[in-house]
Amino acid sequence: MMILLLDPSRRYASSQPCDFELPGLGLRRPGGFWMQRSKKLTVHSYRAVPSLLLCLLLLWITPPLLAVSGLGDSIVAQAKKLGLKESEISFSIRLPTGEVIEHRGSQLRAPASCMKLVVAAAALAQLGPDHSLKTELLRLGEIEDGLLKGDLLVxxxxxxxxxxxxxxxxxxxxxxxWITQLKGLGIERIEGRVLADVRYLSGSGVHPDWPVDQLTRWYCAPSGALNLNDNCIDVVIGPVVEGQVSVQLKPEHPLLSLRNRLVSTSKKKDHLYHIARSQRGWEVTVSGKFLATSGERTEWITVPDPADGFVSVLLKMIEDSGIEVSGKKLTPAAKATSVATIQHTLSSRLPVMLKQSQNLYADALARVLGRESGGDGSFASMSPVLKSWLVKNCSAQEGVVIRDGSGLSRRNLLDARVLRKLLERVLVSRWGAVLLDGLSVGAVDGTLARRFRSSPLSGKVRAKTGTIRGVSSLAGVVEWKGVSSPFCLIYQGRNGYTSRARDWQDRSLLLLQKAMGGTLAPSK
Known part of the structure; x- marks a missing residue:
């Protein structure tokens, strides 16, 4: 068995396209057209023109809808009211009638975290909700009189x-x-080391497109075959006792070192501190001034190497339990025996990935999909798999670019139309409910918990948000009176306008809700 050793001198090492027709006749009140084009605004109809008699009958029995062209123009107008340029926005919305309204629907833009929808949908479709993510602890040797004559391998x-x-x-x-299991086997001493096999996912866990000056932030955590505690160190600051600011690093392990340069202050205006870690090192420095009355706070900083962090933490846990680890370099044993296993399903990982927009989860799962599809589990291997799925199932244009799974890369390129088509695919797929259940709900949870409060859309919007510098995206479904309407709204433009873009998105969905039979229009 080939084993990857991080440092031999240590005791550890580290189906059908979704451009389908939805129910509905695309029928509008008199004065509309079946195919209407205005400047950069297109309305599509997906059914043939019915007979005049059928039209009259349906108009008689169907509640009135806001004119489709009026809805699209109103959404563009809302953007302009907020100071957004027409060229900076894109949207694609399927109405319950079956018609689609769009503005620059095929224009490629950075999707930000809406890229996670692609990862979730493709992984569910190709691996299945019950796909098992397995992490296993093995012993490489026999146990004699409390001595494991070999290594432990994760x-x-x-x-x-x-x-x-x-x-x-x-x-x-x-x-x-795992520690309980080792003790239960009667192991008192390990002759060898704690090793890691991380070959399942190849390549770096940090994408070269990510901003270098932000790589120690939690949202840039590297992904790997072994991941622990979101691949972050918890930096617990406070309280202040006798003028000294307490700082703890959790979880503790042999590689970590701390330089606490914090001083306490009684002035709120001076409360400012900084947390740093050298790019490839394990020394954490906390400096600045900390308000004496502020209590305890927890911040997060990434680990430089996920496997190294995982195995060093496990080693400390083993030694803290009273089991001695000698750390001898031994010849690998011919037989490996399972000691313990941790297994999670793909579906169990999605709510955190989607509701909390956890980048690590998206990048790791995208790389798993690349591996399970015959690649090496690198970022490069997952990109063609995700793009191929989009082309086959959502009629994605060839210009689509997928660089990572999280959406952190500004070089990712998707359009509003393909994300709307993806959501249509979700609505008719056997695995669709798993994805929809994982999305944030307006005014309820996740990244939408503070949006749509005191609104008729409270609890009626399920969507994925996305934000990077100069970009705000929102894609999901509006549920109203038993009908789901898929949508995607993207802003990409000037820095400092993403707050206005989110306001535009919320107002746009209120207009959509009105078109679906609601009564309230967005506030002016």
Whole structure:
């Protein structure tokens, strides 16, 4: 068995296209047209013109809808009222009638975190909701009189959430049964080392497109075959005791070192601190001034190497339990015996990825899909898999560019139309409910918890948000009176306008809700 050693001198190492026809006749009130074009605004109809008699009958029994052309023009007008340029916005919306309204629907733009919709949909379609993400602990040797005559080996399977945030009181809760299992086997001493096999996902876990000056921020956490605690170090600051500011790094492990240069202050205006880690090192420096009355705060900083962090934490847990690790370099054993396994399903990882927009989860799962599709699990291997799925299932244009799974790369390019078509695919797929359940709900949870409050759309919007500098995207479904209307709205333009863009998106969905039979228009 080939094993990747991080440092031999240590005791550890580290189907059908979705351009389909939806129910509805595309019927509008008199004065409309079946195919109407205005400046940069196109209205499509997806059914043949019915007979005059059928038209009259349907107009008689169907509640009136806002004129389709009027809806599209109103959405553009809302953007202009907020100071957004017509050239900076794109949208594509399918109405319950079956008609689609668009503005620059095929213009390629950076999707930001709406890229996670592509990862979720493609992974669910090709791997299935029950696909198992497996992390296994093996012993390489026999146990004699309390001595394991060999090594321990951890094999990573790309699970992004070993010891995720489910248990805030114990960051290592999911690894503790492993220690119990080792003790239960009667192991008192390990002759060899704790090793890591991380070959499942090849290449760097940090994408070259990501901003270099932000790589220690939690949202730039590297992904790998082994991931622990969101591949972050929890920096717990405070309280202030006798003038000294307490700083703790969690979880503790041998590689970490701390330089605490914080001083306390009684002035709120002076409360400012900085957390830094050298790009490839494990030394964390906390400096600045911390308000004496502010209590305890937790910040996060990324680890430089996920596998190194995982195995060093496990080593410390083993030694803290009383098991001695000698750290001898031994000849790999011919036989490996399973000790313990952690398994999670793909579907169990999606709510955090989508509701909380967790970049690590998206990048790890995209790389897993690349691996399971015959690639090496690198960023390069996942890109053609995701693009191929979009082309086949959502009629994506050839100009689509997919660089990562999280949407952090500004070189990603999708259009509003393809994301709307993706959501249509979700609505008719057997796995669609899993994805929809993972989306944020307006005024309820996730990244939409603070949006659509005191609005008729409270609890009626399921969507994925996306934000990077100069970009704001929103794609999902509006649910109203038993009907789901898929949409995508993207702003890409000047820096400092994303707040206005989010306001435009919210107002646009209120207009859509009115078109679906609601009564309230957006506030002026």
């Amino acid at each position: 094999i990573g399977g790309g699970d992004p959430a070993i010891c995720g945030r489910e248990n805030k009181d114990d960051l290592l809760w999911e690894l503790r049964p």
